[in-house]
Amino acid sequence: MAIYLVDYENRSGKSTANGLNGIERLTNNDSVTVFLGKSNVVPAEILDRCVNRSKARVTFHKCRKSARNYLDFQLVTHLGFLAATREEREYHIVSDDKGYYAAVDYWLAEHPDYTIIRQPFILAPEPEPPAKKPKASKPKGKKAKKGEGTAGPDTRAEAAAPAEDMQSTGGANGLPEPDPLPVPTPPDQKINKLDPPESIRKVARTIYKQEGIKLGYISQLYDEMRASAHAKSFSSRIASLYEPDRLARLRPDLLALFDRYASMR
Numbered sequence: 001m002a003i004y005l006v007d008y009e010n011r012s013g014k015s016t017a018n019g020l021n022g023i024e025r026l027t028n029n030d031s032v033t034v035f036l037g038k039s040n041v042v043p044a045e046i047l048d049r050c051v052n053r054s055k056a057r058v059t060f061h062k063c064r065k066s067a068r069n070y071l072d073f074q075l076v077t078h079l080g081f082l083a084a085t086r087e088e089r090e091y092h093i094v095s096d097d098k099g100y101y102a103a104v105d106y107w108l109a110e111h112p113d114y115t116i117i118r119q120p121f122i123l124a125p126e127p128e129p130p131a132k133k134p135k136a137s138k139p140k141g142k143k144a145k146k147g148e149g150t151a152g153p154d155t156r157a158e159a160a161a162p163a164e165d166m167q168s169t170g171g172a173n174g175l176p177e178p179d180p181l182p183v184p185t186p187p188d189q190k191i192n193k194l195d196p197p198e199s200i201r202k203v204a205r206t207i208y209k210q211e212g213i214k215l216g217y218i219s220q221l222y223d224e225m226r227a228s229a230h231a232k233s234f235s236s237r238i239a240s241l242y243e244p245d246r247l248a249r250l251r252p253d254l255l256a257l258f259d260r261y262a263s264m265r
Contacts, residue, residue, distance in 0.1 A: 001029040001088050004056075004122050005079055007095035009037035009063075009071050011120070019094040022123025023049055026056035032122070033059050035075050038066040069099070076103050083107075083114065090115045090206075094122055101256055108260065112199040117206050119253065194265045196222050200257060207253055211246065221254070225261055234258045 004026075011019030023032060034050070036042065042060070050058040061078070063071050079091060091114070093100045100118045107116040196204070201222070208218055220241055228234035235255060242250060 001031070002026075002090045002092060003082060003086075003088055004030070004032045004092045004094055005075050006032060006034045006122070007071060007075060007093070007097060007100075008034050008040055008042075010095045010097050019121045020046060020049060021121040023054045023056065023058070025123050026054055028055040028057075030056040031059075032056050033061055033078065035071050035078075036060060036062045037071055038063050072097065072099065076100070079103065079116070083111075089113060091117075092122070092210075093118045094120070096120055098252070098256070105260065108199050108203070112202075115202055115206055117203055117210075117253075119207075119210055120249070123210060194226070194261075196225055196261055197264065200225075200261045200264075203257055207250065207257070211250060213246075217241075225258055228258070231255055231258055231262070 006019050008019065020032075020034075026032070032050070032054070034042075040062075061074070063074060075093070079093070082088070083091065093103070093116070095118060098118070104116050104118055107114050201218075204218060204221060205215060208215055208221075221238070224234060224237040224241070228237055235251065238251070238254060239247060241247075
């Protein structure tokens with residue numbers, strides 16, 4: 001069972017339906033609490049997604065006042081109350097506000113058996129099926145008239161070709177040589193290659209699950225964390241692991257996770 005605490009005030013007006021993207025895919029074992037700012041009004045379409053299309057238990061909490069971080073403190077207070085009174089160990093803060101990492105860092109350090117993660121939406125958008133490529137039309141050639149033969153290859157040009165041109169297309173047998181294997185990026189120098197501890201791995205697994213990435217690929221992420229001396233290097237290295245759209249979604253959380261890992265080395 002997972003519990004989602006949605007900062008609707010922060011996510012209002014976003015393209016992912018105020019952070020509620022994926023709420024329809026939750027189960028009846030999941031719970032969602034939507035925190036509304038004093039001036040927030042939930043559109044009917046959003047209410048329909050929460051109440052009629054989702055199996056999860058959805059409740060709304062309306063803040064009675066408006067002030068800086070007013071909703072944020074109430075959300076974090078509710079998180080602590082739930083963690084202290086319930087048996088669940090998995091909590092998700094749905095917000096773009098990175099200030100929530102203060103709460104995430106506390107739970108990682110003091111209660112590593114809990115999974116607390118900040119994310120921009122409940123579940124990642126489902127990838128669209130690839131568009132079918134149109135079949136290439138074959139060029140229509142003119143039919144040869146009767147009595148006209150097709151021109152054969154110009155053997156004189158082949159005979160006059162220098163030996164260097166033949167060697168450039170392959171080996172001695174005339175076959176093309178295979179492309180060279182890609183050279184892996186060498187690790188940064190002078191770093192302590194600490195293996196990511198379980199507290200880091202647990203958050204990484206949750207990020208991959210939310211994004212729908214198979215956990216069999218997560219070892220590549222750990223390799224880049226060990227091989228990177230600083231966040232700039234790590235950000236460059238992970239660019240080859242994901243597609244551009246997915247990288248844009250994952251990079252903020254992965255960089256924050258790397259910062260916490262780097263502080264342990």
